[in-house]
Amino acid sequence: MAEEEPKKVVETETPSEPLPPAPKPAEAPLDVAEEKSVIPPPPTEEKSAESTELPAVEKAAESTEEKTTKGSVDRDAELARVATEKRISLINAWEESEKCKAENKAHKKLSSISAWENSKKAALEAELKKLEEKLEKQKAEYIEKMKNKVALIHKEAEEKKAIVEAKRGEDVLKAEELAAKYRATGTTPKKILGWF
Numbered sequence: 001m002a003e004e005e006p007k008k009v010v011e012t013e014t015p016s017e018p019l020p021p022a023p024k025p026a027e028a029p030l031d032v033a034e035e036k037s038v039i040p041p042p043p044t045e046e047k048s049a050e051s052t053e054l055p056a057v058e059k060a061a062e063s064t065e066e067k068t069t070k071g072s073v074d075r076d077a078e079l080a081r082v083a084t085e086k087r088i089s090l091i092n093a094w095e096e097s098e099k100c101k102a103e104n105k106a107h108k109k110l111s112s113i114s115a116w117e118n119s120k121k122a123a124l125e126a127e128l129k130k131l132e133e134k135l136e137k138q139k140a141e142y143i144e145k146m147k148n149k150v151a152l153i154h155k156e157a158e159e160k161k162a163i164v165e166a167k168r169g170e171d172v173l174k175a176e177e178l179a180a181k182y183r184a185t186g187t188t189p190k191k192i193l194g195w196f
Contacts, residue, residue, distance in 0.1 A: 182189055 178189070
């Protein structure tokens, strides 16, 4: 029954790909030793004299033994080939499994690295946005302060202008009054245009 299973495996594998040449089985030397033990020793002179018929019988026995031995060797070689194919297929399956494990492990690590990268990027972007909002708020406050300062300076400038205009008006009135007084009295001013 064990012989039938490997033959089924061979039948399913044979059409898909050509089989490698079968290595010499390790059991072959044992079969050769058995062959040597089965082959009768060369006849001695005494026996050859006794029977001349015996060599023909021995030849027939040798040919049947060679056929069975040859069949046994072929069967052993086939079993060795099947065992080798089975071992190679197991090795190939193990290799594929290990490759798959390595790829899955690498994919998992790459996914975790990508997730870590994305979370760090998101945290930095949130911090940057928060900083930008803070800077925008500070900028708006600073602009407001500057506008207030500009308005204050403008107000002070207007007040100073008003004071200057008022003083100018007073000086003009004073000059007109003095001019009218000098005209009325007929006297001349002590300072002419402020040059003397």
